Amino acid sequence: MSRSAVHPEDPSVALPVAVVGGLHAEVRTAAVARLLADVPGSVALHHDLGSAPAGTVVRTVRDAGGVRSTGETPLVDDCACCALREDLVPELRRLAGAGGVPLAIVELWDSVEPKAMAEVIASGGFTVTGVITAVDPALLLPYLANGDDLAERGLAAAATDRRTVADTFARQLEYPPVLAVADSPEADDEDRELLRQLRPTAHQVPVDGPGGIRSPLAAAALAGVDLEAAAAAQHPACALLPAEADAHGVSTLVWHRHRPFHPERLYAALDELTCAAVRSRGRFWLADMPDTLFHWDAAGGALCVESAGPWLDSLPDAAWDMVPPVRRAAAALDWHPEHGDRCQHLVFTSPALERDGLHRLLESCLLTDSEYAAGPEAWRRLPHAFDTLLEV
Template structure:
């Protein structure tokens, strides 16, 4: 049986240094015979031409172009066709996919693990995210940074959202342009990467110069960890292991006790905690809380129970950006047969006799914030008994359906 071809997926924001890295790898790959697939959002694939100019490949040979869209969105079918055609028409040792600067790497990686005709030929070797370190530090230090703008609606999302999403699935993180940062900033960046993606290896680079052996043929990708090893998920798991179940609250609700806390990196002040509650949030007070998160909170993520919204509200904050969407219904709201079947298949599901699986579970990761103050503000945002009884009368902008999004805060 023929061995599968290893694949490296490169991601990073526009200008982070992905194409520079790609050219460097092509020039220093030694005996490796590389094929490259690059994607650019313009009508002309400039990246492909830059790569071809800097290597022995030509655009019609080892470089397969995709233009006018994103690898992981509109052009998913074209990506599948392109990689299958590459393997059929050309012999090579390793495929590198450089995704657009406004693309998330996870959907690209999933193509190589879920498409039967692609998975029969290819196997993901590593997901590599290139960070503009100066931009990364500024994005999560409350500085004003230029926001990316592209040609589709998805590109209107803040840059901080994309930086986090590209980082939270990475096997290797290149802290590029380190010459523009001092040592303290580099150490802060490394600490943040460690907190946001604990399993990733971090490499400092200037001009994306890194030995090919550190990125290619390293067998670093673990499908089970792609979306399960983000820092916020690790924090939830560790809080559970430490017995961080909700404790009694003085007006009938519950919140996380002091055990729902971890120290990703005490040296550089990166810390996290988990807040849990068995009482819904007052929609206006919770929205006000999210709008005024401390600058030191880099990432918060999880599910919130909001009064008069009998669906799971997914809260995702990355730096100055906060958005709320619907993750799905609470199990407690399902018809009895479906509910019982779900619970029988999930014996570990936390269940309350009165509220079922309804509860808030939010993780906060950051530096130099007052945890006690954040917890107090969260407690204050929960409904009182009187408010709970008239929840339907409260003004509520949180989404109620899957196709709705509430932009709570933007840069």
């Protein structure tokens, strides 16, 4: 479990902290209310970033009986999330010092991502016992298909926030080990299957289920979480990507190859590939840049391609000792006798996925047999079609 070094007498050691986030605000608030009821004496902290345009962030502390206190903290560097980070740990320390709180619940504001806040809390010396995203299955597809900027929806956390609704929700969905799922009457089998295929390894617990300290939600909030493993599961080099699946009108295509992409043909196909699925992600390599591991991250009709550092095979042997074991393990699974860990590992998940056409398009972007036979030195001389995109 990831935690900072703390002194034995530090009261923060004795205060478990659970993080509950998600853009589905009604479900998130319901999950927090349920935790407050199920864990007697628990307290929830919430920073409302909606007041940021006025120059402040409003903090609310409440328990099952209602609001205990409110306060304001000024913006830091015109960034509401920065203000949250500056105010959150001191408030948790105050609660820990007062004693008698069996669980502190940090309810994140809509667009705040749980990974960053869980790591801030852990770096403050607290034990994060749960990280949960609240989800309404009926809203899953509308949010993942929403390419609007957060700023357009009044959800930006800073003036420089350029995230979209879709990519923010995707990260909220894919980071935490636990999903609190609403029993939504509007959700159908397709919605629930989409959630299952996007997060097959997540522990799903009902927001509305048996109550009490032993309820599934309370147990998940107090079970403990390995933040390092959660972060590694999102890193492009060793991400735990979904597996092949096809049920209830939803499909996941896993495409894995050991031949490099032709940069020009892949670049020409980006728009079609990006719109082929509601969510796609993974890692890939380009023939003209064989040492660079590229991250593919698409949602809401928008694609982010960026360098995620070197492939392990391109590093000198002496550097391998500095690579985390989880990265070495992931590389071993993909290892090719000629190319090392270089590979194409892309995963596309969507209702009504046109699998055959997508498969053909991806295959057409690889080097042909004659191009492949020309060898790595010839590959490096191919047009650098991605240079402009990577400079953005």
